[in-house]
Amino acid sequence: MGFPHPPHPRETQVLSRWFGDAEARTYAGWIKRGGYAALEQALGMTREQVIEEVKTSGLRGRGGAGFPAGVKWSFMPRQKTKAHYLCCNADESEPGTFKDREIMRWTPHQLLEGCAIAAYAIQAEQVFLYIRGEFTEPLRIMQAALDEAYARGVLGANAMGKGVRIDITIHRGAGAYICGEETALMNSIEGKRGNPRIRPPFPAAVGVFGCPTTINNVETLSSVPHIIARGGAWYKGLSLSSPKSTGTKLFSICGTVARPGNYEVTMGFPLKELLLDLAGGMRPGRTLKAVIPGGSSVPILTAEEAMDTLLDYEGCVAKGTMLGSGGMIVLDDSVDMVYQVMRLARFYAHESCAQCTQCREGTAWTVKILQRILGGEGRPADLDVLLDLSEQMTGRTICVLSDSCAAPVVSAIRKFRPEFERYLGHGKAAARA
Amino acid sequence: MSAADGAGTGGAGGAGGSGAGARTGAAATARARAEHGVAVLPAVFGDEGRRKLDAILARYPAKSGALLPALWMVQEAHGWVSPEGMAEVAAVLGLTPAYVKGVVTFYTMYHQHPVGKYFVQVCTTTPCNVCGAEDVVAAFLKATGAGALGATSPDGLWTVVESECLGACGFATPVMINDDFIEGVTAESVPALVARYR
Ligand SMILES: Cc1cc2nc3c(=O)[nH]c(=O)nc-3n(C[C@H](O)[C@H](O)[C@H](O)COP(=O)(O)O)c2cc1C
Ligand code: SF4
Ligand code: FES
Numbered sequence: 307m308g309f310p311h312p313p314h315p316r317e318t319q320v321l322s323r324w325f326g327d328a329e330a331r332t333y334a335g336w337i338k339r340g341g342y343a344a345l346e347q348a349l350g351m352t353r354e355q356v357i358e359e360v361k362t363s364g365l366r367g368r369g370g371a372g373f374p375a376g377v378k379w380s381f382m383p384r385q386k387t388k389a390h391y392l393c394c395n396a397d398e399s400e401p402g403t404f405k406d407r408e409i410m411r412w413t414p415h416q417l418l419e420g421c422a423i424a425a426y427a428i429q430a431e432q433v434f435l436y437i438r439g440e441f442t443e444p445l446r447i448m449q450a451a452l453d454e455a456y457a458r459g460v461l462g463a464n465a466m467g468k469g470v471r472i473d474i475t476i477h478r479g480a481g482a483y484i485c486g487e488e489t490a491l492m493n494s495i496e497g498k499r500g501n502p503r504i505r506p507p508f509p510a511a512v513g514v515f516g517c518p519t520t521i522n523n524v525e526t527l528s529s530v531p532h533i534i535a536r537g538g539a540w541y542k543g544l545s546l547s548s549p550k551s552t553g554t555k556l557f558s559i560c561g562t563v564a565r566p567g568n569y570e571v572t573m574g575f576p577l578k579e580l581l582l583d584l585a586g587g588m589r590p591g592r593t594l595k596a597v598i599p600g601g602s603s604v605p606i607l608t609a610e611e612a613m614d615t616l617l618d619y620e621g622c623v624a625k626g627t628m629l630g631s632g633g634m635i636v637l638d639d640s641v642d643m644v645y646q647v648m649r650l651a652r653f654y655a656h657e658s659c660a661q662c663t664q665c666r667e668g669t670a671w672t673v674k675i676l677q678r679i680l681g682g683e684g685r686p687a688d689l690d691v692l693l694d695l696s697e698q699m700t701g702r703t704i705c706v707l708s709d710s711c712a713a714p715v716v717s718a719i720r721k722f723r724p725e726f727e728r729y730l731g732h733g734k735a736a737a738r739a
Numbered sequence: 740m741s742a743a744d745g746a747g748t749g750g751a752g753g754a755g756g757s758g759a760g761a762r763t764g765a766a767a768t769a770r771a772r773a774e775h776g777v778a779v780l781p782a783v784f785g786d787e788g789r790r791k792l793d794a795i796l797a798r799y800p801a802k803s804g805a806l807l808p809a810l811w812m813v814q815e816a817h818g819w820v821s822p823e824g825m826a827e828v829a830a831v832l833g834l835t836p837a838y839v840k841g842v843v844t845f846y847t848m849y850h851q852h853p854v855g856k857y858f859v860q861v862c863t864t865t866p867c868n869v870c871g872a873e874d875v876v877a878a879f880l881k882a883t884g885a886g887a888l889g890a891t892s893p894d895g896l897w898t899v900v901e902s903e904c905l906g907a908c909g910f911a912t913p914v915m916i917n918d919d920f921i922e923g924v925t926a927e928s929v930p931a932l933v934a935r936y937r
Contacts, residue, residue: 496801641869646868
């Protein structure tokens with residue numbers, strides 16, 4: 307549902323079916339809704355069968371990169387020589403994204419069930435559920451569900467009475483966007499500063515505490531019980547456009563839009579209809595200016611481009627952007643593009659872990675130059691300097707936070723250049739009030 | 740950090756430092772605080788705290804895994820993570836205080852200084868910003884008397900800061916007051932909200 311709004315008939319509710327229904331939060335309520343049947347079923351399959359089913363489904367990572375989940379699981383060593391770990395990424399800090407929070411608030415057992423199935427598939431006896439420190443309410447709800455799951459024998463040394471050990475531990479973050487990057491997340495679990503690690507080695511070889519590890523997003527893992535229960539083929543059939551993008555996706559819509567919220571639609575759904583029909587379009591008297599479709603880290607679309615974008619991995623790439631996390635930021639004609647791009651750059655400058663020069667210096671200088679432009683003291687060459695700086699920040703660093711800062715800056719200058727130029731060459735008179 | 744913190748820790752950071760050295764650091768810091776008339780903060784990992792920590796340690800294959808949880812325990816007990824708190828955590832986990840400080844400073848939610856009784860974080864990142872988040876900040880600064888970002892109001896009750904995306908962008912503007920997460924705050928609703936806490 308477009309929670310907090312009532313469900314829209316054009317949604318395909320799989321993950322969000324019980325949003326808003328507090329009874330689904332409890333163990334009894336979850337069982338009543340068919341919960342934990344998929345886990346029981348999975349524990350009766352071989353690990354290979356579970357992985358095959360997820361491969362068949364075509365499920366791709368919902369954390370941003372879109373890597374096929376079943377393929378990722380198959381990278382874990384078959385011969386277990388060390389402990390294996392699963393990390394569930396509930397750091398959700400990408401501006402525009404607020405879907406994992408809703409999954410945890412309303413359907414904590416859905417997530418625990420997905421974690422348990424994935425843990426079984428990759429031979430992990432221990433799962434770390436990394437929840438960002440600011441998510442106090444989801445933390446409380448997940449902890450209560452976890453306690454209940456242990457009390458009912460769903461988890462523990464003899465999970466579901468099937469002789470398999472599956473433990474889940476909640477690890478609370480403490481404020482750092484970068485800890486959503488998978489290797490930084492592992493460092494944070496290990497009690498270190500959340501600096502991303504250089505790859506290789508990849509986590510499936512050397513992950514958390516030096517052991518083979520798989521990291522998946524909350525929404526990815528929450529989709530797994532449905533795939534096991536209804537079959538990979540069923541999930542793969544949920545697709546409106548590209549066969550490489552399957553299933554449903556929760557889109558978080560925010561910014562200057564009439565009905566912000568989470569909407570669950572089938573992959574390939576037209577952006578235009580999601581925005582104008584489901585989310586109610588613009589606020590009275592306003593027109594659409596731009597959309598950032600995949601969380602703040604992806605290139606901006608003009609209103610025109612957005613209107614014929616199909617919402618799946620391929621559809622977004624065709625428009626020169628990315629589906630990312632599915633956090634859609636809507637900007638109307640009242641928005642000062644220069645100021646908001648500066649504000650986004652400030653986010654990245656604040657969140658840079660400062661290991662890489664290009665990122666540490668690049669994000670800081672991007673902010674300074676944009677502030678100078680906003681203050682009416684921009685120089686004619688500033689836009690070119692920004693573009694050049696962004697190029698130097700792309701593809702050269704340990705993680706892609708640096709690229710993520712460059713993407714909105716470059717696309718905004720290319721697509722909304724007159725707005726930037728209006729601030730240039732007019733001295734203080736042009737300065738933002 | 741006061742000069743006393745250096746004493747007994749042997750300087751350089753890095754994991755696996757001596758627990759004994761760390762304990763000396765804690766004692767020295769406590770002494771220095773007492774001499775300056777600053778309240779000595781009670782130990783966090785006494786009987787009950789120790790039991791809670793042991794339960795946490797059991798869930799990690801290495802002691803260092805308990806560092807973030809232990810720091811949360813300190814902040815819950817004291818309201819901030821003081822140098823003594825860091826030294827105590829270092830001692831119980833076998834790390835050096837310098838290493839612990841290196842971790843504390845990385846994360847924005849650990850307070851390295853005492854803050855007001857009510858710590859207010861307002862998201863002002865782009866999605867909330869275009870919905871009027873900066874007006875919400877201004878309203879908080881006015882209604883609480885804190886005056887400036889990061890400053891504590893004269894009555895010691897309020898500290899207001901801007902935060903980056905709180906992961907609730909569809910509920911602009913989300914605000915945290917201590918552990919309370921409040922959605923849909925507007926500049927107009929701030930005075931009543933502040934009055935509820937006072
Ligand atoms: C700077 C940065 C921040 C990220 N933040 C998150 C996040 O908050 N949540 C998330 O699930 N993935 C995040 N990711 C992606 C993760 O690194 C990782 O790809 C993902 O958790 C894998 O799960 P998935 O395959 O199920 O998507 C981030 C990546 C980068 C580079
Ligand atoms: S790109 Fe930025 S955030 Fe990523 S590792 Fe380098 S400095 Fe850190
Ligand atoms: S931008 Fe404010 S909560 Fe995400």
